[in-house]
Amino acid sequence: MDIRPLNRIITVKPEPQTTPSLAQAITRAKACETVSDYHFTPSLRAHFQRVFECIVHRKGQGFWVQAEYGAGKTHFLGTLIDLLIWDDAAVWDAVRDAEIKSDYAAALAKVKIFPVAFSLRGMGESSDSDSLMRIFEEQIGESIQTFAPELDEQVKVTSPELAAHWYAEEASDDEKAGVANFFRREHACTPEEYRAQSGLRKFGQELVRSKLPEGRLRGKFKERFAFIYEQITKVGGYDGMLFVVDEFRSWQDRHVAGTAAYAEDEEILETLAFVLPSQHCNITTLIASQGDMPQKLSGGGEGDRFIPLYLLADKNKGDFGEIVGFRCRELSQGAATDIKDY
Amino acid sequence: MKTAADLAALTRQKTWDKDVVLWVGSEHALLHTLGQLSYTVLDLLDLFDEDCLPMDHEETQAHLRRGLRRHLQSLQAGSERRTVLIVKSIGLLARYHAGVREFYEWFCGDFAMVVLLLDGLLEERPWPEEVTCDTDSLLKYFDTPGVVKQVFGEKG
Numbered sequence: 001m002d003i004r005p006l007n008r009i010i011t012v013k014p015e016p017q018t019t020p021s022l023a024q025a026i027t028r029a030k031a032c033e034t035v036s037d038y039h040f041t042p043s044l045r046a047h048f049q050r051v052f053e054c055i056v057h058r059k060g061q062g063f064w065v066q067a068e069y070g071a072g073k074t075h076f077l078g079t080l081i082d083l084l085i086w087d088d089a090a091v092w093d094a095v096r097d098a099e100i101k102s103d104y105a106a107a108l109a110k111v112k113i114f115p116v117a118f119s120l121r122g123m124g125e126s127s128d129s130d131s132l133m134r135i136f137e138e139q140i141g142e143s144i145q146t147f148a149p150e151l152d153e154q155v156k157v158t159s160p161e162l163a164a165h166w167y168a169e170e171a172s173d174d175e176k177a178g179v180a181n182f183f184r185r186e187h188a189c190t191p192e193e194y195r196a197q198s199g200l201r202k203f204g205q206e207l208v209r210s211k212l213p214e215g216r217l218r219g220k221f222k223e224r225f226a227f228i229y230e231q232i233t234k235v236g237g238y239d240g241m242l243f244v245v246d247e248f249r250s251w252q253d254r255h256v257a258g259t260a261a262y263a264e265d266e267e268i269l270e271t272l273a274f275v276l277p278s279q280h281c282n283i284t285t286l287i288a289s290q291g292d293m294p295q296k297l298s299g300g301g302e303g304d305r306f307i308p309l310y311l312l313a314d315k316n317k318g319d320f321g322e323i324v325g326f327r328c329r330e331l332s333q334g335a336a337t338d339i340k341d342y
Numbered sequence: 343m344k345t346a347a348d349l350a351a352l353t354r355q356k357t358w359d360k361d362v363v364l365w366v367g368s369e370h371a372l373l374h375t376l377g378q379l380s381y382t383v384l385d386l387l388d389l390f391d392e393d394c395l396p397m398d399h400e401e402t403q404a405h406l407r408r409g410l411r412r413h414l415q416s417l418q419a420g421s422e423r424r425t426v427l428i429v430k431s432i433g434l435l436a437r438y439h440a441g442v443r444e445f446y447e448w449f450c451g452d453f454a455m456v457v458l459l460l461d462g463l464l465e466e467r468p469w470p471e472e473v474t475c476d477t478d479s480l481l482k483y484f485d486t487p488g489v490v491k492q493v494f495g496e497k498g
Binding site: 015017018019020021022023116119120121122123201202250251253321 | 357358359360363398400441442443444445446447448450451452486487489492
């Protein structure tokens with residue numbers, strides 16, 4: 001029996017990029033490529049369905065995406081985010097899985113989600129600035145500039161911004177008199193003169209330094225995130241927020257259990273994935289890590305704080321070969337029979 | 343700290359894996375180690391306009407990150423053109439807490455790696471009595487887990 005030569009059964013695809021960057025994968029320019037390169041195996045499809053179900057039903061939830069090095073965490077996150085944030089049809093047209101497309105393209109088109117997605121790789125600091133809250137604040141600011149620049153002036157995220165907002169909108173006459181006294185003593189000018197000279201950000205920083213707005217800056221994680229959520233959903237008309245953190249392992253390695261930094265990380269993640277969703281904030285959080293989920297976040301039987309999504313683990317390890325095949329070669333028409341002959 | 347030979351071995355790999363590394367030593371020795379590999383140099387000071395410098399710490403940090411991102415996005419690397427980016431004046435990244443995230447996000451990949459050049463650490467300088475020079479602080483900053491992947495040194 002004659003068998004067809006291999007080069008007539010398969011065509012080798014261009015060498016795939018094996019180290020994707022989340023920031024690049026979720027740009028509008030790269031979204032279609034990211035999505036069309038993604039191969040949905042049954043287990044991966046189930047993970048997408050689990051996340052999409054929560055989003056379609058506007059039910060906030062945390063997910064812990066765990067996998068070994070090279071299992072495709074970043075590509076998983078990038079594809080998921082692209083399908084949630086880009087409303088042009090081309091992105092959904094690029095999906096190579098008919099079931100995902102038919103079940104969710106229309107349903108998700110009705111949901112407007114504000115994304116905050118970033119990788120922690122390279123964000124280490126040896127100083128006090130190594131704070132997850134500070135990074136979340138910075139990244140929310142960056143996301144506003146990238147995805148909703150029209151909200152930049154309206155949404156207050158950091159303490160100085162909240163302090164300036166407090167002075168303009170909430171402070172009583174007596175509190176304003178205290179502020180005037182502080183600026184006269186420290187800068188020999190009125191608050192308004194200082195703001196005109198130095199800008200709103202510096203003005204806010206000085207207010208924070210004065211300690212006068214203390215207690216009004218929503219200093220607790222829950223208050224701060226709730227306030228940000230309220231502003232973004234109300235002013236921006238969003239149905240919810242999506243927080244995605246990639247490469248969390250590098251952060252876990254620096255913050256060992258028992259330290260203050262570890263406790264801060266746990267509290268922030270619990271606030272986003274459990275506390276706020278249980279108070280009807282539609283916040284979906286995905287944390288991707290090679291490492292295990294901190295025990296406190298696993299729920300301990302009281303309800304799931306983070307639902308674990310294991311990529312290509314245990315019985316699904318064989319998916320890896322299927323994905324490599326998909327990324328590396330194209331099958332010609334009738335290839336299945338020829339492959340059987342081989 | 344790994345040796346120049348270790349760095350040479352890394353550069354010979356077929357593909358890289360989001361490699362942002364630190365080189366402690368002279369530029370001359372680094373170029374010698376890279377051999378025939380294609381490279382490009384970025385001096386972070388060139389991201390600033392001397393006539394229009396940012397006002398304060400935060401503005402400088404934002405300017406540095408923005409300028410760096412724009413520059414990295416403009417660089418081309420691919421399977422046809424493996425490239426090493428050598429970065430100079432890296433003290434600015436530490437001084438303004440700008441970190442190295444932009445390199446991971448916008449440049450590094452299978453065919454592109456970054457070498458941060460930390461030059462002059464090994465020189466003995468006659469500082470005035472009232473000045474203390476902490477020669478380890480930059481090394482500590484970049485060698486924190488999660489910042490650079492590996493540290494290589496001219497002197498091993």
